[in-house]
Amino acid sequence: MIQHLDVDGVPTLLAPTGGPMRAGLTFRVGTADETLSRAGITHLIEHLALAPLGLADYHVNGVTAPAFTMFHTQGSEADISAFLTAVCGHLSDLPMERLDVEKDILRTEWSSRGAAAVDDIPLWRHGARDFGLSSYPEWGLGGLTADHLREWAARSFTRENAVLWIAGDRVPAGLRLPLPSGVRQPVPAVSSALPQTPAYFVSGARAVVLDSVVRRSAAAAVFSGVLERELYRSLRQESGLSYTTTTGYEPRGDGYATLRALADALAEKQDAVLGGFVDVLAKLRVGRIEQADLDATVAKREDVLGTAEVDAARLPGYALNVLTGEPNLSIDEHRAELKAVSLADLHEVAGEVTSSALLMVPGGLTADWAGFVAAPTHSSDTVEGTTYAAKQGAGALRIGVDGVTYLGSDGPLTVRYADCSAMLAWPDGARQLIGSDAIVLHVEPTMFNLHPAALPVIDAQVPADRHIAMPARKPDAIPQPSVADQPARTPGDRPWWEIAAIVISGVAVLLTGAVSLLVTYVMVAAGTEPGEEWLWGVVVAGWLLTVILALPIVLLWRRRR
Numbered sequence: 001m002i003q004h005l006d007v008d009g010v011p012t013l014l015a016p017t018g019g020p021m022r023a024g025l026t027f028r029v030g031t032a033d034e035t036l037s038r039a040g041i042t043h044l045i046e047h048l049a050l051a052p053l054g055l056a057d058y059h060v061n062g063v064t065a066p067a068f069t070m071f072h073t074q075g076s077e078a079d080i081s082a083f084l085t086a087v088c089g090h091l092s093d094l095p096m097e098r099l100d101v102e103k104d105i106l107r108t109e110w111s112s113r114g115a116a117a118v119d120d121i122p123l124w125r126h127g128a129r130d131f132g133l134s135s136y137p138e139w140g141l142g143g144l145t146a147d148h149l150r151e152w153a154a155r156s157f158t159r160e161n162a163v164l165w166i167a168g169d170r171v172p173a174g175l176r177l178p179l180p181s182g183v184r185q186p187v188p189a190v191s192s193a194l195p196q197t198p199a200y201f202v203s204g205a206r207a208v209v210l211d212s213v214v215r216r217s218a219a220a221a222v223f224s225g226v227l228e229r230e231l232y233r234s235l236r237q238e239s240g241l242s243y244t245t246t247t248g249y250e251p252r253g254d255g256y257a258t259l260r261a262l263a264d265a266l267a268e269k270q271d272a273v274l275g276g277f278v279d280v281l282a283k284l285r286v287g288r289i290e291q292a293d294l295d296a297t298v299a300k301r302e303d304v305l306g307t308a309e310v311d312a313a314r315l316p317g318y319a320l321n322v323l324t325g326e327p328n329l330s331i332d333e334h335r336a337e338l339k340a341v342s343l344a345d346l347h348e349v350a351g352e353v354t355s356s357a358l359l360m361v362p363g364g365l366t367a368d369w370a371g372f373v374a375a376p377t378h379s380s381d382t383v384e385g386t387t388y389a390a391k392q393g394a395g396a397l398r399i400g401v402d403g404v405t406y407l408g409s410d411g412p413l414t415v416r417y418a419d420c421s422a423m424l425a426w427p428d429g430a431r432q433l434i435g436s437d438a439i440v441l442h443v444e445p446t447m448f449n450l451h452p453a454a455l456p457v458i459d460a461q462v463p464a465d466r467h468i469a470m471p472a473r474k475p476d477a478i479p480q481p482s483v484a485d486q487p488a489r490t491p492g493d494r495p496w497w498e499i500a501a502i503v504i505s506g507v508a509v510l511l512t513g514a515v516s517l518l519v520t521y522v523m524v525a526a527g528t529e530p531g532e533e534w535l536w537g538v539v540v541a542g543w544l545l546t547v548i549l550a551l552p553i554v555l556l557w558r559r560r561r
Contacts, residue, residue, distance in 0.1 A: 001311060002014070005171065009179075010177050011163045011322060013163065013165040014168070015165075015311035016169055016311065016312065020074050021075070021080060021172070022167045023074075023084060023164065023165060024070050024071065024315070024316060025070065025071045025162060025163075025165075026069070026163050026316065027068060027069045028067070028156075028162075028324065029042055029069055029161065029185060030068050030069055031043070031065070031133050032187075033130075033185065033188055034133055035129070035466075036139065036434060037422040037467070038144065038148070039137070040138025040139070040141040041144055041149065042069055042152070044099075044103065044106060045094065045152065046064050046069055046071070047062070048094045048099070049062070049091050049094070050087070051101075052098070053086060058079045058083075060073045060083055061073075066134055067188075067320070071084070072316075077168075080166075081173065084164070085174075092179060094153060103144075106138060107141065110138060117203075117207040117264075118209055120135055120201075120360070121360060122135045124375055126193055127421075127437045128422070128434050129191050130190060131188070131190055131191075139422060142468070142469060143469065155182065155185070158179055159177070159181055159182065160181065160183055161184050161185050162179060162323075164177065165315040165316065165319045167312035187253040190252070190254060190256075193375075193376075193436075193438055194375060194376075196373055199373050199375045200358070200360070200368075200372040200373070200375065201358070201359075203360045203361070203362065206265055206267060207262055208262070208274050208277045208361060209262045210262075210353075210357055210359055211358040212353040214353060216255055216326070217349075218338055221249050221257075222294065222297050222298060222301070222346065223259070223284075223349040224248065224261075226293045227247050227280070227284065228245065228261070229296065229297065230293065231261060231277070235263050235277065235280075241263075241265060241272050241273045241276060242263040245261075246261070247260065248260045248261075253320065255326070259353060261277075265362065271365055274362070274367070278370045282370075285351060287350075289343050289346050294341065301338055302335060305334055357372070378413060382398065383400040385400025385401065385404075386399055386451070388448045388450050390481075394409060395407060397443065401461070402418070403415055403417055403419075404433060413441045415433040415434070415441045419435050420434065420435060420436075420463075421435065423462045424468050424470050425469055426473055428446075429455055430442070430444050430473070431455065433458075443455070443458065446480055447479055447480075447481060505550065505552045508549045516546055519542060
């Protein structure tokens, strides 16, 4: 049984355990509450709160997820009391002397983490906002100041926005939670970047992944288990196509849950895995669900509910339900819900899964043959403005008062300033605009014939709080057009100094050439007297000077061509 208590104004959950005491402090704030230009702020605060603790002799850790942040530990009563009290103290007075160090640690953490098959799914479903931000790097770290962090901590890490859970027989003696007062933060509104579903997108991963949004229910949780059994039986046991077939069901905190499924594949078997995966979904969608699979999945979940540690194991999820306002059921209520799930309920969930599906398919494949529409990779509209031709290829960049459009052969890419989630800015003038719909638009000054005033227009129109300063790039990382593909220069492209040089050299050539010609004519016509042979040296020098003065004209003319 889970008891509801209170510690220093923080709702507290207590459940018995037969093992070591463990505890966690969960806050209703996560990456989904951030913006792309401030991405990483919650994670940074988590690190700052833990940093002064140093190397502990017992288990301590922190987790920053889309909808929550949790600090948890396992150890003696004294260890747990000291850990949680210290964390709350650090959250109330962040150790800013560690700010730059922890930023570097977070950048290292991101750069060293391995890519997972599901990493890109959030941005394809939600765009560059709320629940889609977990797909992006923590680009906001560089611009975060001490004031930004204090403001975010005062808003999010408060008594009213926290729940403490303890697996043990009592609240540790001496435990204090010195958190400031605040308000409970609601789960962020969930956005969508998909005009319609079911949809699919192409990825380089060697796996097929399904992402669906379903109503939170016991039937949906059971369906996840039934789907895993079907995928395992079809793709591994019968066909031998996949090694890993797995599913997951994760409540979002707003009455809905994310249901995912994955099947891996060898490069030469990807099309077969995709076909088998779609066949399993179609089978469940039409109601061909085995009673034996339903019974086995329910029995497995009932076994978990019958363990002695079930209440202690439920504490983290129970705490999140308290924070989000979702109902918490007793063990008996859970059992009753499971036993009530029918094949008809699973058939209904299968319809929800299919209608909301986002399918990730391996490169070179599509899923339109199975009724899935391609997720948008280009924009449906363009902006009005000044068009600048590319220095290479047939593309063009259009910059207007309300946004920027790249006009390419595959379709336009448009990011309007009002919908720009972030703009990455490099010292060499390059810009990368990321729309809230996850459309990415690159502006490379070296690749377009831009007017000098074009970039300042973009910088001024994108809201200042969405600018992200990026480090300088190495020269070989800055794209340059191929020389063979550069368009011929026209007289209008010629710098003023070239024209001036041609004119001055031309006048000088005419004068020296005329004088040299006249002297040569006189010398030939009149002849020379003894002792006047040196005049021929003057003639030769005059013609040599004429050639030298003509050389700049020749070189500049060849450059023009």
